[in-house]
Amino acid sequence: MPDLTANPAPLGLMGFALTTILLNIHNLGVTPLSAVIIGVGIFYGGIAQVIVGVMEWKKGNTFGTTAFLSYGMFWLSLVAIWLLPALGVTAAPNKTEMAFYLTLWGVFTAFMFIGTLRTTRALQFVFGSLAVLFFLLALGDAVNSTVITQIAGAIGIVCGASAMYTAMGQVLNETLKREVLPLFPVKTEKAAVSHSNTPEEA
Numbered sequence: 001m002p003d004l005t006a007n008p009a010p011l012g013l014m015g016f017a018l019t020t021i022l023l024n025i026h027n028l029g030v031t032p033l034s035a036v037i038i039g040v041g042i043f044y045g046g047i048a049q050v051i052v053g054v055m056e057w058k059k060g061n062t063f064g065t066t067a068f069l070s071y072g073m074f075w076l077s078l079v080a081i082w083l084l085p086a087l088g089v090t091a092a093p094n095k096t097e098m099a100f101y102l103t104l105w106g107v108f109t110a111f112m113f114i115g116t117l118r119t120t121r122a123l124q125f126v127f128g129s130l131a132v133l134f135f136l137l138a139l140g141d142a143v144n145s146t147v148i149t150q151i152a153g154a155i156g157i158v159c160g161a162s163a164m165y166t167a168m169g170q171v172l173n174e175t176l177k178r179e180v181l182p183l184f185p186v187k188t189e190k191a192a193v194s195h196s197n198t199p200e201e202a
Contacts, residue, residue, distance in 0.1 A: 003059060007174065012052030012068040013126075013167035017160045019045030019075055020130075024156025027137070027149055038079055045075035063115050074105060099142040106134030121184035122166040129159035 022037050031037075049072030056064030081101075085092035093101070113127040133156045140149035169181035 005055075005059065007170060008052045008055035008059070009064055009068075010167040010170045012049045012056075012064075012072075013163045013170075015044040015046075015048040015052070016071055017163035017167060020160035020163065021157055024133075024153040024160065027153030027156060029146075029150055029153070033082065038082065041075045041079045046072050046079065047076075048072070049075065063112075067112055070108065095141040095144055099138045102134050102138035102141065106131055106138060109134055118186050118188055120166075120186060122162065122169060123183070124186075126159060126163045126166055129155060129162060133159050 019037075019040050022031075022040055025031050026033050026037060049068045051072075053065050053067070053069030053072060056068055081093060081098075084090045109127060109131040113124065113131055116124045116127050133152055136148060136152035136155060139145070140152055165181060166183060169183045172180040173183070
């Protein structure tokens with residue numbers, strides 16, 4: 001039977017987009033870390049992306065499952081890092097610990113970027129800029145530089161905006177049955193699998 005369920009990816013991308021933009025407005029030094037960022041981080045960036053990851057699993061999309069479940073858990077873990085010390089559960093992390101945390105997320109994102117190379121240029125930009133964002137935030141913590149963190153904040157806003165564009169491109173293009181926002185799909189050709197006569201669609 002054909003899969004008649006909706007594409008959950010735009011929801012996950014929007015959850016990522018709004019939370020990323022709000023947090024990086026803070027990293028830029030414009031707003032404090034408030035309940036606005038924490039609330040959106042829990043519910044839209046966190047829980048919504050986890051739900052989307054489960055939906056992508058149901059659709060058989062390994063990349064989408066890994067991406068949305070991972071980044072949903074990233075937002076939930078980040079909120080926990082903020083709140084647990086405030087609740088007296090654990091000590092606050094130091095800059096070195098946060099640098100390692102963000103570096104590992106950057107490495108993960110760099111691998112996920114490779115997975116976008118045969119999708120769309122829009123999605124490539126989202127993951128490419130996100131990897132740069134993680135590494136810059138890690139560097140900012142490692143050397144305790146407000147300037148580097150603010151530069152990362154600017155890149156984060158661009159990254160979040162690109163995720164919003166990609167999400168709305170998928171929604172509007174599908175809903176209106178025409179290309180409203182181009183996503184620039186990567187053009188590939190069918191390639192034969194080694195030791196097989198079965199062609200694999202790129």
